[in-house]
Amino acid sequence: MDTMRDRLAPVLSRLLDEDPRVAVVLAEIGKDGFTDALRTHPDRVLNVGIREQLLVGTGAGLALTGMRPVLHTFASFLVERPFEQVKLDFGHQGLGGVLVSAAASFDWPAGGFTHMSPGDVALMSTLDGWTIHVPGHPDEAETLLRHAVAAGDDRVYVRLSLQSNATGLPVDGARLLAVREGRRGVVVAVGPMLDAVLDATEGLDVAVRYATTVRPLDAGALRAAVRSATPDVVLVEPYLAGTSTAAVNDALSDVPHRVLGLGVARPELRRYGQLDEHLAAHGLDRAALRERIGGFLGLPPSGG
Template structure:
């Protein structure tokens, strides 16, 4: 997905002089030629993440459409006040593109994990949040985001779905209809969700955009009012959005995702998925308990 980001971003920089890119060393190699050619709007500020975000916002103050990019831990968490004040409070638009997902590089340890990025952005109004599950989805949401004027966060990860389903930026895609409840799979969790719900009579929705939250599709496809959300970042991040969407419907809700406890483990992304219960087998147990044996789960 990061390679796709490089290709799409270079194309956008080449074709639209109002597009700008700010980097803080990460992914610089993909943009050396662009930096050379357009030094005023393709900028590497060095390992300075506060300046990364503020520079992007300053570009926006002059009317350019900035994209700022680094690992999520440094883009959203380290420089959060810059995101909050220099974009939101100044009321300028821009696109933040993170790499690293929640734990793309677990061998790098906790410092390079950012499972809390979407929850953190939820404290700010009006951010659009895209969580693409495949490279072509990343391409499309990036092109949409750069063509727009708002504040957009695009969360890239090396985790990607093998299965390709149609997706609609801004809306949830109905992958499968059933009557036994709804499972909403966000971005790269779709493969595991489909495997976990195989031969189960449930509705599966697929989201590449989680903010704004497509309450309309959730309500329109709701069968038995039991909703499980599987998110590749902090478990329960979208619980408030589901509650708001279904506030006139008595419902049950299960939020699955990355646990907030620090594991202090290295290893591989697969091992961390399993540790957080996000592999297909763990998801099947959790979803079956929630959808088929609610009394037992309680």
């Protein structure tokens, strides 16, 4: 199966052909995928080199001229390194654009901590007016990329990852999807965590909801889910643990409830290892998720 990032250049190349407002700005990362698009649209495919602050500033400048800029590089270089430019050039000036990241929390462990960004969604959540998509499958990534580019002049962050569920679902850039019903609590799986959550909760009497858009969070669907189950919510995210607990609490502010936020822990893992080893070390594999979810909801391991 191809990856989410494999879809990026083909989708954006088609959008460059279809919409004269679309422009793509790169900082070396991913440039090889746009060789043909650069020849066809040399005025709308720009590579600024390894200058991430310039990447964001150039995108904002294009937005000022009425273009719909799409900016791409690794999450640590797109969100963390040029955060001041994201905050001011886009947010403070009220400009729209699309940020599309790769490498996620630790997709390339051999790159070391400089290439890891478990805090990107938490950081973007401090800014007003950003929609944040976290697809869990290449098909969903393609859908959400097109949705993001077509979203008028909104500000959108799309987080791509090598982690993927086996099957894509019909996401629409807004709703929580009901995947499984149950009465002893609600588990919200974000993006590529869905398969692990479904495996971990097999046989447990819990409802599972699937989120690929986490800002804004679909509060209505979450409220409906807790009305049909015990109002205890477990949130399983592929980035910093607890990133969306405040959003869940806001959605359920008038409902007595508990929330457990599972995700990437704060302590840095200083061994490269492999992606699966990082997931296990952070308690995001099937066995650990089953124990943590069942323990919080008071469910026996057998699911009885």
